[in-house]
Amino acid sequence: DPTGSWYEICCVDGQSVWIAAGSVLVQNNAHTAPLAVTGPAPTPTDTGTPTLTPTASGTPTPTPPPLLIWRGPEYSPTDNKFLTIWIEITAGTFDGPPVPGYIVRAEYQAANSLEVFPRPNALGDVPSKSQLEWNWFPQNENARQYNLKYEYKPAPPLVTTITPPPFPIPTATFDALGAIGTGRWTYWLEDDQGNIVTEKMIFDTNPGNPRREIWIHWIKAR
Numbered sequence: 442d443p444t445g446s447w448y449e450i451c452c453v454d455g456q457s458v459w460i461a462a463g464s465v466l467v468q469n470n471a472h473t474a475p476l477a478v479t480g481p482a483p484t485p486t487d488t489g490t491p492t493l494t495p496t497a498s499g500t501p502t503p504t505p506p507p508l509l510i511w512r513g514p515e516y517s518p519t520d521n522k523f524l525t526i527w528i529e530i531t532a533g534t535f536d537g538p539p540v541p542g543y544i545v546r547a548e549y550q551a552a553n554s555l556e557v558f559p560r561p562n563a564l565g566d567v568p569s570k571s572q573l574e575w576n577w578f579p580q581n582e583n584a585r586q587y588n589l590k591y592e593y594k595p596a597p598p599l600v601t602t603i604t605p606p607p608f609p610i611p612t613a614t615f616d617a618l619g620a621i622g623t624g625r626w627t628y629w630l631e632d633d634q635g636n637i638v639t640e641k642m643i644f645d646t647n648p649g650n651p652r653r654e655i656w657i658h659w660i661k662a663r
Contacts (some may be wrong), residue, residue: 505662508543508630508639511535513657516644517583521653523563523618524646526628528589529658530569539588540661541571543630543638551624560626565591567655568633576656583636585656591628595620618648630659 508530519525522525528545531537544567547560569589577584597615626646630639639659646653 446601457468506639506661507661508519508659509593509662510640511658511660513655514642515585516652517654519654520651520653522621522628523595523653524593524621525654526591527585527587527654527656528569528630529573529585529587529656530586530589530592530630530661531658531662534659535658536632537660539569539571539573541569542633543569543588543589544633545591545628546628547593547626547628549622549626551622554623554624560593563594564590589630593621601609616648619644621648622655623647 446462447459449457449461450464511531512535526545526547527572530543532540545562547562548557549560567590571588572608573586573588575584576587595617624646625643627641627643628642629637632638642657644655
């Protein structure tokens with residue numbers, strides 16, 4: 442055409458067709474070709490602005506905690522009317538050196554309740570030690586090593602008597618197992634800065650469940 446934007450090609454299926462100049466490769470001087478007089482070149486069709494499709498970046502992989510479970514948790518029955526968690530923490534491998542300086546935290550949520558209560562260690566905020574101990578005689582197949590220990594020992598309520606009664610008052614029996622509670626427990630480890638360094642572990646208690654001793658082994662991976 443006169444503008445040089447289209448070329449008329451003959452013939453395709455016996456008919457002349459128009460091809461946009463940008464769609465062909467011209468090897469010789471296009472100005473030497475005769476101008477088409479068969480009619481106007483077609484009007485270019487607006488194809489619209491292409492829509493860019495964002496590239497999926499994928500779901501980021503969460504960073505694992507510094508301490509990973511090697512073995513456990515194991516639950517053992519006991520006649521003790523309190524809760525005990527034995528914790529072994531080693532560096533690098535299951536038989537690596539024990540790692541000191543970690544604190545165990547725990548909390549409790551009663552069944553059918555939304556309230557969560559902290560359960561401080563009855564032994565105090567004692568950090569993990571740099572040496573291992575046995576929780577039973579080493580010859581026992583159920584004996585486990587540990588360097589951090591947690592206990593929850595519910596205490597009976599204090600009773601204050603203002604004046605001596607003139608007659609005996611029946612003494613109420615303290616239900617220690619009932620005081621441990623029917624509900625869900627959560628525990629984890631923190632470093633000396635208060636940073637959580639393990640995943641949170643969950644278990645349930647009730648007065649009829651004697652498995653109130655727990656053992657778990659964490660490895661410091663990084």
